[in-house]
Structure formats: C-alpha cells, structure tokens
Amino acid sequence: MYSLAQCTPDISDVACNLCLESAITEFSDCCRQKEKATRASSLLPSCNVQYGLTLFYNKTAGEVSRSKPSPLPPRDSGKGKSSSQKIIYIIVPTVGFLVLLSTFCYCILRRKARMKPYLLKDQKDKSKARTMNSLQYDMSTIEAATDNFSDANMIGVGGFGSVYKGTLANGQQIAVKRLSSSKQGAEEFKNEVALVAKLQHRNLVRLLGFCVEREERMLIYEFVPKKILDCFLFDTEKQKQLDWPTRLKIVKGTASxxxxxxxxxxxxxxxxxxxxxxxxxxxDMNPKISDFGMARIVEENHNLEYTKKIVG
Structure with a gap:
C-alpha cells in the first residue's frame, strides 16, 4: 500500500498535525463504506491524505514534498513598500506647496491690511483735490465777471467785506463776497469752503466756489435776485409786501x-x-440764509463752545 500526506505551506506544524488527524478520521469513516476500493483520498482546505494499492506519485516528488517547505517571502512586501514610497512622494510635495501658498497669501493679506489706511488716505486726498479744483475760480474769471469789482456791481457791504454781483461767461449770475481780512491760511480756508459747499438746503444760499490768489480770499455764491429781508422790514413802501402769511413763510423757512x-x-x-x-x-419770497463768514464748525455731540471774538 502506498500513501501520501500533505499540508499547505502557510500553516504551522501543530496545525498541520491537527489537520491530518481530521483528514484521517474522515478517511476512516468514508472507507468503511467502500471496503473494496483500491484508492482513496481525503481533501481538506489546508491538508490532504491519499492512499492506493499501486504507486500513484513520483518518489522524488514525494520525498521532496515530505521535506519542510521553505518559508515563503512576505506577501506583497515589495508592492507595499512601493505604495508607501508613492504616498510619501505625493504627500510631501503637496504639503510643502500648501504651506508655501498659505504663507504667500498671508503675506499678501497682511501687506494689504497695512497699506489700507495709506490707500484710503491717498484716495481721500485725491477726492479732496478734485473737489477743490472743481470749486476754485481764477482771479481773472472773477474780475471779468464783476467788471474788475466796479462800484456799479457792488450790491452790499458787510462786516467781513464787500459783495459784488457778477455774470460769468456762460451767463450765470453770481454774488462774489470779497473778504476784507482773514487770518486763516489758504489750506484752512479751502477746507472750510469745501465743507460749506456740501450744504444742500432750499433755505440756504448755495456756495458755488471760492478764489484764493495772492492775499485775496473770495467766496462765490448763487445770486438771489430779490433783496435782503432788512430792506423789506425797514422800508415803509416794501413793508406792504410782508403780509402775515408771507412773514410766517419767512420765519418757517429760516427756522428750517x-x-x-x-x-x-x-x-x-x-x-x-x-x-x-x-x-x-x-x-417767491422764500428766505435763504447767507453770509457764513462768521460760521463756526462744531464737532458732533459737542453742545458747548466758547469764543473770545465779539461779532454781530
């Protein structure tokens, strides 16, 4: 009788013995039913047992198969190492690039944040310069409009200077207030003019611009064709035009x-x-407040102000 027992190379000796014992047990149970069989085998997942009355295997192969199999190399060890290297090659440059990109973006944003106040100031200065240029009149233009400040064009004299009627080249009529004296510097004067020029109200005389040249300081207003309230109040003939509805209209407009x-x-x-x-x-006898030469600018939420100069 010839027999052959084999185990798969991936199990230990103890596991191999246990597997063969199980195979032999199944073998004996099976063979009782086939007593006249000349060859039989019991196959399990990790081992097998075979026998026969005639030689059914090569002796050399059998002897080799009975020898302890050489250990197999770890499965996929090369592939695992290669995969790990690929992952490293991908992750390291990606992380480095993201760090550099984040640093670059941070530097750009920080630079913009530091430059923002300067940019805003520059834009504000440019806007202010454009505004001042649009408000400023040349001395030659004013002299031509008022016929070189002729007495015929003088329409009033106030505490801060004389007022002249003028006509620009485009036909627009203006009132020019020629300030007799001003302790303000040119820039301070321009800043105050720029502020007053922004005032927009139906009961305020609109400031059109200014002229600063040499020692001259002049304010250019819209021309109001009627006359001042003073003339109506103290003229016996013109008083007749001031009925009570008109007086109330003047009071409400001035208050507004x-x-x-x-x-x-x-x-x-x-x-x-x-x-x-x-x-x-x-x-239409609508009142318009004029002469802001005495005006004083007060900060917001500032309810008390002192002055040492007597005016009026």
Missing part, C-alpha cells in the same frame, strides 16, 4: 435752515451772525 445746520449734519455749523441783512429773499 437753522435746524439743518444745527442737527442734520455730522459737523454742526453755528452761524453766529444771523440777522435780517443776512437773510435773502428770492422771487
């Missing part, structure tokens, strides 16, 4: 203009020289 100056602006403006001679009347 003052309310705008005192409450509706971020920087409050105190006129300081409001009187009938500084209230102009248009053709």
């Amino acid at each position: 203009g003052l309310l705008y100056l005192h409450t509706d602006l971020r920087l409050k403006i105190v006129h300081r020289d409001l009187k009938p001679s500084n209230i102009l009347l248009d053709e």
Whole structure:
C-alpha cells in the first residue's frame, strides 16, 4: 500500500498535525463504506491524505514534498513598500506647496491690511483735490465777471467785506463776497469752503466756489435776485409786501435752515451772525440764509463752545 500526506505551506506544524488527524478520521469513516476500493483520498482546505494499492506519485516528488517547505517571502512586501514610497512622494510635495501658498497669501493679506489706511488716505486726498479744483475760480474769471469789482456791481457791504454781483461767461449770475481780512491760511480756508459747499438746503444760499490768489480770499455764491429781508422790514413802501402769511413763510423757512445746520449734519455749523441783512429773499419770497463768514464748525455731540471774538 502506498500513501501520501500533505499540508499547505502557510500553516504551522501543530496545525498541520491537527489537520491530518481530521483528514484521517474522515478517511476512516468514508472507507468503511467502500471496503473494496483500491484508492482513496481525503481533501481538506489546508491538508490532504491519499492512499492506493499501486504507486500513484513520483518518489522524488514525494520525498521532496515530505521535506519542510521553505518559508515563503512576505506577501506583497515589495508592492507595499512601493505604495508607501508613492504616498510619501505625493504627500510631501503637496504639503510643502500648501504651506508655501498659505504663507504667500498671508503675506499678501497682511501687506494689504497695512497699506489700507495709506490707500484710503491717498484716495481721500485725491477726492479732496478734485473737489477743490472743481470749486476754485481764477482771479481773472472773477474780475471779468464783476467788471474788475466796479462800484456799479457792488450790491452790499458787510462786516467781513464787500459783495459784488457778477455774470460769468456762460451767463450765470453770481454774488462774489470779497473778504476784507482773514487770518486763516489758504489750506484752512479751502477746507472750510469745501465743507460749506456740501450744504444742500432750499433755505440756504448755495456756495458755488471760492478764489484764493495772492492775499485775496473770495467766496462765490448763487445770486438771489430779490433783496435782503432788512430792506423789506425797514422800508415803509416794501413793508406792504410782508403780509402775515408771507412773514410766517419767512420765519418757517429760516427756522428750517437753522435746524439743518444745527442737527442734520455730522459737523454742526453755528452761524453766529444771523440777522435780517443776512437773510435773502428770492422771487417767491422764500428766505435763504447767507453770509457764513462768521460760521463756526462744531464737532458732533459737542453742545458747548466758547469764543473770545465779539461779532454781530
């Protein structure tokens, strides 16, 4: 009788013995039913047992198969190492690139944040320069409009200078206030003019611009064709035009203009020289407050202000 027992090379000796014992047990149970069989085998997942009355295997192969199999190399060890290297080659450059990109973006954002105040100041200065250029008149233009400040064009004299009527080349009529004296510097004067020029109210005389040249300081206003309230109040003939509805209209309009100056602006403006001679009347007897030469600019939420100069 010839027999052959084999185990798969991936199990230990103890496991091999246990597997062969199980195979032999199944073998004996099976062979009782086939007593006349000349060859039989019992096959399990990890081992097998075979026998036969005739030689059914090569002796050399059998002897070799009975020898302890050489250990197999670890499965996929080369592939695992190669995969790990690939992962490293991908992750390291990616992480490095992301770090560099993050650093670059941080530097750009930080630089922009540091430059923002300077950029805003530069934009503000440019906007201010454009505004001042649009408001500024040349001396030659004003002289031509007022016929070189002729007495015929003088329409009034105030505490801060003379007022002249003028006509620009495009036909627009203007009122030019020629300041007799001013202790303000040119830049301070321009800043205050730029602020007053932004005032927009139906009961305020609109400031069109200014002229600063040599020692001259001039304000250019819209021309109001009627006359000042003072002329109507103290002229017996013109008083007849001031009926009570008209007087109420003048009072309400003047109050509305003052309310705008005192409450509706971020920087409050105190006129300081409001009187009938500084209230102009248009053709419909609507009042317009004029002469901001005495005005004082007050910060927001500032309710108390002191002055040492007597005006009025």
